[in-house]
Amino acid sequence: MIGTSFEAVLAAAAGGDEHAFAILWRDLQPALLRYLRVVAPAVCEDLASETWLEVARGLARFQGSEAGFRSWVFTVAPQRVIDWRRREARHPTTPLPPEEVPERPGPSDAADPVLEAISTRAALALIAELPPDQAEVVTLRVVAGLDVAQVATIVGKRAGAVRVLSHRGLRRLAERLGADFPASRRGGVTK
């Protein structure tokens, strides 16, 4: 979050001020990259660049709050994903070299009871295993920090549908991570 200086930062960035643009970029690039890592892992960095370029070009026309700006960035990103999928369908590219494909933790890793320090990458890979619509909604809520109404607008669904999808996503994640895990830290609750 940028906070009270957001308006000034936005105006300066729209005028091409690198200093100000850097503030916007630092604030949203990690979340944008993580979102794209879930929905289009093979090309997440390319699509993040495409998203930012479109944002840069439209910046002077943007009017709104910081929350609105976040929403807008995460509206542009899925469009870039859709465009990429269309391009892919028309001209499939050769499979990426292995290092470009994010490593997915095996079930043994993810189900490790000692989950104290799960990495962001591994956690994103787990989210990416959810059905795509659930994964997208959960990521937009948690990573992008958007509320139900914002996510509903972005994915073109009603708020109720977004709630159900994210709820199912959480449930599925809990199933995936093992419902049979041992006593919790809260004092021996064993279902």
Place this chain on the structure above:
Amino acid sequence: MRDGDGLHDEMRYPRPQPGFRFDPLALDEGTAERMLAGGLDPADAPPAYMRTAMVLEAIAAPPSSDELADEAATVATLAAAARSFPHPAARRRPTVLTKLLTAKMAAAAAIAALSVGGVAAAATGTLPDSAQRVAHQVLGAAGVPAPDDHGDAAADASKAGRSATGPDATGAAKDGLCRAWQAGQGGEQGGKNDSTAFKALAAAAGGSDKVADYCKDVSANSGKGDAANSGAPPSTVPEQAQGRGADPGAGSGQSHAPTSVDPGDGHGQGQAPPSTRIDPRD
């Protein structure tokens, strides 16, 4: 019920099912919302959702350095792209000329980014990935073929602008052109000096032999050659006053011809004194 189709019921009535004591994964809507909004510590999550909460915590963790890699070059290119698309109220319907000029501006910025990257490349043997990617996309958007290496960028830019007069080397493009020119010093100057972009630079300098002198104050102003540090701090002055005048066609109600600006001001910053200092590390 097990396939999740009755989720609404599950959400409202986490009641025992025949043959089961409880649905261990029952999750009320309030708790779900707190997990999704990031307000639930894993230790406070329902036992069956503790790991889920930890995963959610991990995907919302503070950024790592690799997620913010190549910031300077990436931001420089994006800020240049923002400059090329000023507020519609401040710009007329684009003509062929302004489109070309805008494309040239983007190309000039990309040359600058690639040249700055080229210095890093010389040191590390590799161009920063995202700088290359963004520059490639800017060049592509300007109708310029993707350069195979930064050495061809100037030549490619001149190809794209065959019918153009080149960027306004006295104005906003001065910095980028000068840096691109300086980056080529001692290298293969021949082809670069023939390009439209560098011809414009030579014209602004008053002759190709005067480019070095002309660009001296740019490097002096840029301090250590870091473009990110050269700009005045952002201010809260109204956007009309905020230095869009350096962009061709961006002047309020002015003609599409490149606006001539004070040669001393190559940064596109406004004349108004900055009223708010914004610390990027806030």
